Amino acid sequence: MKAFSAFILFTCCLINVHSQSVPVKQDSALIKNDTIKQEQFLKQLGNGYFPTKFVNIDLRYLVKYNQYEGLRTGLGGITTSSFSDKYRINGYTVYGFKDHRFKYSIGGGFRVNKKTQTWINLSYTDDLQETGSSVFLTDKRFFSFFEPRLLNIDLFHKHITKAISLEHQVSPYLLSETQFSTSKIDPTYDYSFVADEKTFETFDISSIKLSLQWNPFNNFKIENDNVIETEIGYPEFTLQLTKSFKDLLDGDFNFFKFDFRTHYEYKFKTGSIFDAVLTSGIATGQTPLTHLYHAYPNNINKETILQRFSVAGINSFETMFFNEFFSDQFTTLQLKHSLQPFKISERFKPQLVLISRFAIGSMQNMDRHQQMSFETLDKGYSEAGFEINKLLFGFGLSFAYRYGAYHLPEIGDNIAFKFTFNVSL
Template sequence: MKGLFKLLFVLLIGGMPIILFGQTKVGGVVVDASGEPIAFANVLFKNSSEGTITNDNGVFYLESDKTYQGIVVSFVGFTTQEIPLQKRVTYDLRVVLEEGEELQEVIVYGGKQSKRNNPAIDILRKIWARKRQNGLNMYNQYAYNKYEKVEFDLNTIDSSMMKSKLFKGMEFIFSQVDTSNITGKTYLPIFINESFSKVYGDNTFSKVKEDLIGNKNSGFENNQYIISFVQDLYSDYNIYDNYLRFFDKSFVSPLSRTGIDTYNYVLNDSAFVDNKWCYNIIYYPRRKNELTFKGDFWVNDSTFAIKKINLQVTRSANINWVKDIYIEQEFDVLNDSVFLLKRDYMMSDFSLSKKEKARGVYGKRTTVFNNYDFNKERPRAFYEEKVDPFNPIIYQQTDVFWAENRLEKLSKDEIGIYKMLDTLKTVPKFKRLYSLGSILASGYIEFPSYKMDYGPIYSTFGMNDAEGLRLRTGGRTYFGQNDPWRLEGYLAYGFKDNKFKYGISGKWMLNRNNRFIISGGNRRDVEQIGVSLTATNDVLGRSYASSAVFTTGTNNKLTNINLTTATVELEPVKNLNFRTGGTYRTLRSALPEVFSLSYLDPESGEVIDETRQFDLTMALEYTPGRKTIGYGVERMDVNDDYARLHVYYTFGIKDILESQFDYKKIQLLYRQPLQLGGVGRLVTTIEAGKTFGDVPLGLLSVIPGNQTYFSIYNTFPNLDFYEFVTDTYSSVHFEHNFNGRFLSRIPLLRKLNWREIVGLRGVWGQLSDSNVALSSPSNIPLVAPSDRIYYEYSLGIGNIFKVFRIDVNFRGNYLEMPDARRVSVTGAFGFHF
């Protein structure tokens, strides 16, 4: 959901010609006699090799700096058409191809190509054999300069948009409108970020270091949501890999070893490219709806290294909110055998609809490389030395610096964006639009004069059996995205129990280099605490189930909790975090007549209704591959594909602040998302834990049930709250999203773009007799899944209307238990690519 909130934010605040024409521009659609579009038809400027291929809807756009008098359109099985061009710019051209076979000298292709005796596939196999012997892999050490430009542009701008009341008072922005040389659409730059880095690498011990030397930003430089979206949008990729990952999806590379089963290949041409004899191979997908590209590449005839390649995602690909993805890479010839990446360009067209005339936002990244230097050995310590990417000097580089280090000149309109956006930010109407987008993205309403944010607004309303209707208000301090300290709090009221609840938390970062942070807080609230195995001490946290409006049964196993924490944390190595601190909590049932947390005091024999406990906690968190932005006390994740390892140790101490129990508890959580090439994404979570010593129900490990109608990962949707209680447990959860791999091959379902999701989860646990006896006043059964592993499995369909998911969950065993739910249906709502 985070990703699309950011996208919607951009769509909201963007909006919006002077059009700069090239020498020849032509666009339109190619159809057959019945009006059906012809995909992958060949369109060339007459008497040239400049051309393109129509997309899934038969649409094409072609542009050249040269002047041409006509185009040639052809497709196998149809008569070739020559279309004269009366003007230098011709849009909305409709080309009708008649059935026939009049190919003349034009090379055409279409339909499924044979895998046997196909020279293009013979060349492809030689590319596979040599791909690890090309480029930087040929040297022990390397270094190079890297310039990167990321830009967001609002596209499909027309007169109706410019005259819209939405932009009244902001008409000056339209002076920056240009035309895309790829799609032919008008666009207006609304965000640009430039960076210059020096990159060092050593292949002998697989180390890479990137020193950021300069960064220049315009547009929404202070908005973390936009910045994190931009960084997540453009992860690095290698065209020689079997799969290219964009937007959490794995696309089959045309250079992949599985490519011959996914693409059709045609040897189209051969010619000198930069004094190197190269073959030109055209490729296009064998089937619709799969995550594939269409395009062509030039490959050298001796090294079989790629010289140029372009990739365009087919319109039918099962991906949401992205209408087009276009990639170009160009390689430089260092000598007879070395081809190095010179320029990498990627453009994505984000839109709420894939219709041709739908408005959207271009996201463009251009990366240029130069000054390659090889075999200059540097010590291992050089690569392990910390680099501070937040050094203020980086963001204050002069115009002279950028003039020297900008490896690709800015266009006139890109230069103008800096001034235009500075002016735009002074317009009151734009400020209102910007604020609305920011609220939707972050969930907070900003009050800059008071350095405060109100929210999160999405937690305003709630409902449960103890509180009835619940209203919540809250806020936080906010001086900027990199605040070294932050205070946050909330106040809530339940209309059934007529009680106020609150939470307050504070954090202060004392050292930015190793992220030495102290924090603490207090919370008094009502919560459903039996929905998570691994312990957390988040003062302001609250489970989904605590305020579920609709449940499969009564949501009455709720707890009044009073939690106080004090914590110290340290990150001595990137993504390795240590935390230690103390917690004091009191637990009492919110509805004791139906759910009791009472226990039998082993010393006095009395029944005690309230659990009071002081704990010392130590935690280790390791998140390799995690990327974040910001350097303040709170950071934002850029990606979500990293592994997570959490180890918790809790040491309960009796008699401190009337604490009642001595015990020890160790818990482990490991989560691993894994992209399995073209078969989708698997998420695996393993949890294990053990409590040493006798403790009451409030301190035991409850197997997380789910009585809501929401699909909540890492819970058991066919278990009620507190159906299983343990002091020793181990569980595993598997969830695999096939991303429509199978449903896309069923003709009647193909256009729906549904995605198959399967899940399997199981848990085993024990509960000692002494712990059962201690909690014997409880009015719920205390049972652990010790006889056999409890398991469930589920079958789901995602991407229904692009936003809904429905799961049918089946209970595998323990069907003899009272009121056991054999089948449940849960769902989720979210925005995913």
């Protein structure tokens, strides 16, 4: 955290010095150019990069923390267009102080077509991944100085993954990425998977993924033959298909996955915002727990409310305990209504957010998953609550209550009281 604080202070000072370096009597064109540079710098920083001429430093790897690795710190980066506009190199190295292990990734790509932003990428990764998580290849880079759920996650599996992928912009509204990969999977917890009358404690996955991101209501402009997004429109749609192959490059299982997500946001003239996220996934065939679904839980497995006091996530179930539910078919619906901020003063503008979440799911062949105890979501899981954000330096408070079919006997076990953190550049 000291390194993080120093970095923020350095960044603020750098921006401040830069903004004061332009004389008042300068030409308006120079002032405009200076403003553009500041905006570009802040945009890069908001995207998770500290820009330099030849390499953009990746801020995701500086400081993180989770229950398995403890403090995780390292350095990463990607080459810029000044290095080459046809080739790129990216990678990172991190170290976990609790598991005493280095993790790393090295990759690169070359551009096949500039107009359609078609790239072929290669990568080699030796790292951890949260069990039950599902990541869309075409997700835009999401960066946050503070990743709330990560603090509480303890269920990871090691993976060594070799991948080749093809990025292609079908149209300004439709992005695609296709990836073929082979992975050696080693759970860090006691788990075995039964398939074809064999028991696997470690296993190999050979799979191909096709991911599509369709944003039909976005606005764009063409600048120097590049498509630049000028306004985000809603709803947005993301689809991903995954097929694994048994006996292909030592793959152990055949399974198929279908993942879908849609995001809708509506801004009222009053300043309030309604936000809805619908996520669904289906896995069929011989799918190990590592590649199944959780429902974004974010509640620590401790006895009292105060012991569970932590940080609320962005789109997570705050009252659902980690590793409590897994599914091979699931759907979640998360609704938020952010009221117009209360303007108490120019600097103090807290905001009330009303929240409702619902999840439903099921699991076939639960007996395949050995040494793990969990429930399914077939009865439907519900929680509701609120957040009061930006009370002090971006921090706020959240409250959520678990009700319905999975309501627990002890009232305190159904309550999640946490703080929030919201900051934007």
